[in-house]
Amino acid sequence: DSGVTQTPKHLITATGQRVTLRCSPRSGDLSVYWYQQSLDQGLQFLIHYYNGEERAKGNILERFSAQQFPDLHSELNLSSLELGDSALYFCASNSFVGDTQYFGPGTRLTVL
Amino acid sequence: GEDVEQSLFLSVREGDSSVINCTYTDSSSTYLYWYKQEPGAGLQLLTYIFSNMDMKQDQRLTVLLNKKDKHLSLRIADTQTGDSAIYFCAERGATNKLIFGTGTLLAVQP
Numbered sequence: 001d002s003g004v005t006q007t008p009k010h011l012i013t014a015t016g017q018r019v020t021l022r023c024s025p026r027s028g029d030l031s032v033y034w035y036q037q038s039l040d041q042g043l044q045f046l047i048h049y050y051n052g053e054e055r056a057k058g059n060i061l062e063r064f065s066a067q068q069f070p071d072l073h074s075e076l077n078l079s080s081l082e083l084g085d086s087a088l089y090f091c092a093s094n095s096f097v098g099d100t101q102y103f104g105p106g107t108r109l110t111v112l
Numbered sequence: 113g114e115d116v117e118q119s120l121f122l123s124v125r126e127g128d129s130s131v132i133n134c135t136y137t138d139s140s141s142t143y144l145y146w147y148k149q150e151p152g153a154g155l156q157l158l159t160y161i162f163s164n165m166d167m168k169q170d171q172r173l174t175v176l177l178n179k180k181d182k183h184l185s186l187r188i189a190d191t192q193t194g195d196s197a198i199y200f201c202a203e204r205g206a207t208n209k210l211i212f213g214t215g216t217l218l219a220v221q222p
Contacts, residue, residue: 002154002157033210035210042213048208056207092155092210100160103147103155103156103157106154
C-alpha cells in the first residue's frame, strides 16, 4: 500500500458525459501527478500540481482539467467523453518535486 | 525527443534469473526507475538508480546502468511465479514528470 488513494476504483459511463476522478496523496506530500494508461498510448503524463498550483502539463486534452484543493487532494475532470478516453488513470504523489513518485491503485474508466 | 524502449515479453523458468532491458533517450535524466504492475493493480516502485551510479543491488534485484549507451537493465535473481507481472522502466524528465517505457511482460513458468 503506497498511501495514495484514488476513488472510484471503476467508472462506467457513456460518450458525451463528464466524470470526476479523485486522488488523495500520501500524508505530507505536496505534489500530485496524473497519468493515463491506455493500450495504444501506454503510460502518459497528464499534469502535475504542487501545493495547489499547476506546475507542468503533458499530453492532456483540452476536455480534461484538474485542480488541487487546500487539503491537497486532487480531482481530474474529464468531459465530453469519447470511447478513446477509456483507460486507467493513476495519480502519484511525492513530498518534494525531485522525490520518488508513489502511485495510487488507479481508476479504471470505461466509456461506452 | 522523449522515448523509452523495452522489449515486450520475457519468459523464464522458476529459479532462473530474469534480465529486463530498457533504453532511454534523455542523457540529462538524473534518476531512472523500475516499477512493477500486477494484473488489476497499480504501479509498485521496485527500485531506482541515480545517474552517477553504475550498479545498485537490493536483495534479489540488481540494476545496471550504462550511461554512455543510455541502457538500463533489471536483473531478478531466483525468479518466482509471484514475479510474473509487467515491468516498466521510467526516466525522470524535465519538469519531474516520469517518462515510461512500453513495459515488459515477465512470464515465469513453474
